Amino acid sequence: MARRLTCPYCYETFTAREIGFRCNSRMSPTQKRCPRKRDRILAERMGQRAEVGPDFAGDGRKPTAVCPDCDGETTYRICPVCHSTLPVQFGMVENRMIAMVGAKASGKTVYMTVLLHEVMHQVGAAFGAALMGADDATMLRFSSDYQDQLFRDGQMFLGTRTAVANDNRVEPLVFRFGLRRRGLFGERPQHTVLSFFDTAGEDFSSRDGMEINTRYLANADGIILLLDPLQMPGARKAARPGTALPGSEGVDAPGNVLSRVTNMLLGLQKGTPRKVDTPIAVVFSKLDAFWHQLEAGSPLRAQPPTGNQFDVEDSLSVHEEVRQLLKDWDGVPIDQALENNYARYRYFGVSALGNSPTPEARVAPTGIQPYRVADPLLWLLSEFGSVPRKVRRKGKGRG
Ligand SMILES: Nc1nc2c(ncn2[C@@H]2O[C@H](COP(=O)(O)OP(=O)(O)OP(=O)(O)O)[C@@H](O)[C@H]2O)c(=O)[nH]1
Ligand SMILES: [Mg+2]
Ligand SMILES: [Zn+2]
Ligand SMILES: [Zn+2]
Structure with missing residues (x-):
């Protein structure tokens, strides 16, 4: 076939x-x-x-x-189905779909915007990587609807429109990620088409919304699940005083979003039940609200390693640290659900903004100071084989 x-x-x-x-x-x-x-x-x-x-x-x-x-x-x-113009070299270069999911107000839109901005600038430069919109609409939409609002105007976003309210459509942003890789024949760029889509949190709490998102999730090559510790009762009370707390009305507990997504993915399987094979990056957002609680030696306070490879050892120490935090945050069921149902999952802790926004929903006067935002994407890319891995110690398990 x-x-x-x-x-x-x-x-x-x-x-x-x-x-x-x-x-x-x-x-x-x-x-x-x-x-x-x-x-x-x-x-x-x-x-x-x-x-x-x-x-x-x-x-x-x-x-x-x-x-x-x-x-x-x-x-x-x-595309024979939607008639969108396909990216140059489509079908000849790797094509990877990344779905971003999470409860309402968990920070998906802010995170996606900062992540793409970082990869286009700092991270990209360090990695010898370039990220550009694959089409005019993506470029225009990314700058006017996302980047300008946050980076130029310093404004938070309104809730993302649900797919149901958007004529049952989801509108992904499509980029080309190019990495210079040294091979047998000298340096040659390796391209991956990356498609990101940002869902509305509500789409995961209604049946209709879930149905529309099913196709996207089912065909995604990687999933970024954003979980907001400020929406976890066990963590909320430990947040730094003065942090803008999300309202709890109509908000799904982080564990519920995971269950819905898991049930949907398992429901698509045919034959003997097995674990979901799609790699899932489980990202705890808004870490800035918890830094004061972490020990000085925590990998979640350290500056991430630089270089042009995905650092496996650093990623595994973050993974373990988050798993420990989950215990304090009454999040053990989340850990069990992942362990039981996913063949490839990895924990991350990020802060897109580096600080709580002001009560007027603006970026703090200290500016946007992203922390570890690229880690989840680099892990997914390393899982796809699009980014090389750096393994320091032998026998330290899979990257
Ligand atoms: N402290 C802190 N707050 C953040 C951070 N990122 C987002 N927030 C807060 O979370 C709010 C919601 O962020 P969004 O990115 O709009 O959330 P969303 O998940 O896209 O929400 P929906 O579109 O409604 O599903 C923001 O307005 C900020 O108040 C962060 O890095 N640190
Ligand atoms: Mg949003
Ligand atoms: Zn199409
Ligand atoms: Zn013609």
């Missing part, structure tokens, strides 16, 4: 052959030009109403095709 590819925009799957084409609507060698018009499927599935060239079928395994109407050659390849 031909390998199935997943569209980074709609998460539907298809074979390379089924990939379609879109005419570029330019003057062709035979002096014809296809008019642009609205693409009904693109409008319905992705909410995009711009006028575009006509779509046509061709052999999607090839990088180009000739338009039957105008004889012009096009390089625009489109």
